[in-house]
Each structure stands twice: as C-alpha cells, then as structure tokens.
Amino acid sequence: MIVKWKTERDSAAIQRQECTRETPLSVWYMEMPWSIGGKPRPPEETKASKYGSRVQYHDSWSDARTHLMSEAQDEVTAARRQLELAHAYQGNVKGLRMPAEPILVLPNVGANRPAEAGGVSLARDSGGAAARQAYTACRSGSG
Numbered sequence: 001m002i003v004k005w006k007t008e009r010d011s012a013a014i015q016r017q018e019c020t021r022e023t024p025l026s027v028w029y030m031e032m033p034w035s036i037g038g039k040p041r042p043p044e045e046t047k048a049s050k051y052g053s054r055v056q057y058h059d060s061w062s063d064a065r066t067h068l069m070s071e072a073q074d075e076v077t078a079a080r081r082q083l084e085l086a087h088a089y090q091g092n093v094k095g096l097r098m099p100a101e102p103i104l105v106l107p108n109v110g111a112n113r114p115a116e117a118g119g120v121s122l123a124r125d126s127g128g129a130a131a132r133q134a135y136t137a138c139r140s141g142s143g
Contacts, residue, residue, distance in 0.1 A: 003016060003018060004017045004059065006055060006064075008055050018030075031043060
C-alpha cells in the first residue's frame with residue numbers, strides 16, 4: 001500500500017490515506033460504499049484527483065502541513081485586506097458633513113412676473129378645441 005496524506009480546504013486536519021495505486025495526477029484507494037437495507041457490501045476502489053480544488057493528497061505529512069499553512073496564510077491576508085477596506089469605508093462615512101446650504105436652488109420662475117415677461121401661470125389654460133383634440137388623440141393612442 002502507498003501512504004498519502006490528505007488535506008481538505010477549510011479543515012485544520014491531516015488524514016492518513018492508504019492508496020492502492022497512483023499516477024502523477026490521481027490516486028486510488030479502497031472505500032466502503034453506501035449500502036441500503038443493511039446488507040454489507042465489499043469495499044470498492046475509488047479514484048480521486050491528487051490536486052483537487054477541495055481535497056489534495058501529499059507524499060509526506062510535512063508537505064501536507066506546509067500546504068495547510070500556506071492556505072491559512074492566504075486566508076489571513078485576505079481577511080486583513082477586507083479589514084482595510086472596511087476601515088476605509090468607515091473613514092469615508094465619518095468624513096461626511098452636512099452641506100451648509102442646499103446644493104440645488106431652483107428659481108421661482110413664475111413669481112411676480114407677468115406672462116409677457118416669461119412668467120408661468122399655475123392655473124390650467126382652457127386652450128382651444130384644437131388643443132383638446134390633440135390631447136385626446138394622444139391619450140387614446142390614435143394618431
């Protein structure tokens with residue numbers, strides 16, 4: 001039997017795995033299959049990738065530990081970066097100040113000016129028959 005050391009992502013454990021055979025990219029090991037109805041079944045040979053995204057198989061325990069340490073360091077680095085971003089966001093929020101005056105001031109266009117001078121009347125213009133027909137045609141969807 002070939003002895004390999006199995007590591008899983010997000011798990012601080014190293015498991016000893018006895019393998020029946022190996023290639024540069026795969027390992028095979030004996031595994032008890034699921035059985036339904038309580039009937040025991042014989043172990044089956046199972047193939048696994050040596051360098052999977054979640055599980056990896058290493059030649060020695062120290063290689064497996066080095067791999068887990070590298071993953072742990074990557075997680076710490078990523079967490080520190082997230083903390084830096086959170087502190088930057090907090091600083092931006094702390095730096096917010098209420099504006100001293102309104103940002104956008106619209107002039108009162110119709111105040112105290114007659115219509116001839118560009119004033120706008122808020123009262124509805126009765127309009128002529130042509131205006132009503134155009135409005136009705138537009139609202140009904142017909143041209």
